[in-house]
Amino acid sequence: MASITNKGRKWELGNSIWILWTLVPFGFTNFIAFYYIGIRMKQWKWILAAFIYTIPFIGAMVAPDSVPDGHWMEDVIYSTLLTLWVISIFHAIKARSEYLIRLETWLDSGLREKEFSRIRSEVSKEYGIQETTPSFPTKTISHNVASTERININTATEKEIASIQGIGAIFAQKVVAARNEAGGFQSLDHFIDKLQIKPHVRMKLENRITFDMENQSVSSPEQPKTQGRVIDY
Numbered sequence: 296m297a298s299i300t301n302k303g304r305k306w307e308l309g310n311s312i313w314i315l316w317t318l319v320p321f322g323f324t325n326f327i328a329f330y331y332i333g334i335r336m337k338q339w340k341w342i343l344a345a346f347i348y349t350i351p352f353i354g355a356m357v358a359p360d361s362v363p364d365g366h367w368m369e370d371v372i373y374s375t376l377l378t379l380w381v382i383s384i385f386h387a388i389k390a391r392s393e394y395l396i397r398l399e400t401w402l403d404s405g406l407r408e409k410e411f412s413r414i415r416s417e418v419s420k421e422y423g424i425q426e427t428t429p430s431f432p433t434k435t436i437s438h439n440v441a442s443t444e445r446i447n448i449n450t451a452t453e454k455e456i457a458s459i460q461g462i463g464a465i466f467a468q469k470v471v472a473a474r475n476e477a478g479g480f481q482s483l484d485h486f487i488d489k490l491q492i493k494p495h496v497r498m499k500l501e502n503r504i505t506f507d508m509e510n511q512s513v514s515s516p517e518q519p520k521t522q523g524r525v526i527d528y
Contacts, residue, residue: 322380351376445505461499
C-alpha cells in the first residue's frame, strides 16, 4: 500500500492511532476519535460526526435507569448504537487520508510555530513578563545551497535532492530512480506525472526545482586547437 504523504508509512501509522478508539466494542468510545481529529485540525464536519456518535452512547448509559426492561425503546437505542459503531469504523478509515494530508500540510506550513508564539505572547502578558522572541529550529539545506536557489533535478545528486523541503531522503531515492529510468525529466509536469506527486506537494516544490536539460549531460573537455604556421610555397 502506497504512502499517503511524503513522511513515510511509520509517521502515518503513528498519527493514525486515534482510529483505535473506534474499535472498542459497541462503539462506546468511537466519538473520541472524531473529537480528536476534528479539534486538532479545526474541522467542524468531524466534530459534528463525533456529536452524532455521542448521542447513542448517552442513550445506552441512560436507558437502564429510564427505560423499562423489554421496552421497544431499549431495542432501538442498542440497535442504533451498534449500527453507528460499524459506520464509525468505515468513516474513520475514510477520514484518515484527509487527516494525514491536512496534518502534514499544517506541520510543514509553520502554523504550529506561530501558534506556539501566540500562546507564549499571551502567557507573557498574563504574568507581566517581558516578551522575548522564541527561536525555533530551522531546517538547514546541505551542500551550501541557498534557500532561494532552484536545484536542477536532472543534474543534482541524491543528497542535494533530499535537501529540498518537501522531498526528504526516501523520496529522493525514488526521484533518482525515475530520472535514470526516464533519462531525465523534460518539465515540471513530466516530473509530477512520473512520480505521481500530489497537488499540495507540487505547490511547495515548483519554486525550488528546475529541469534544465542543457546541463543534464556532462560536456567533454574541449580539445586544444592545433595551431601552426602557414607556409607559402
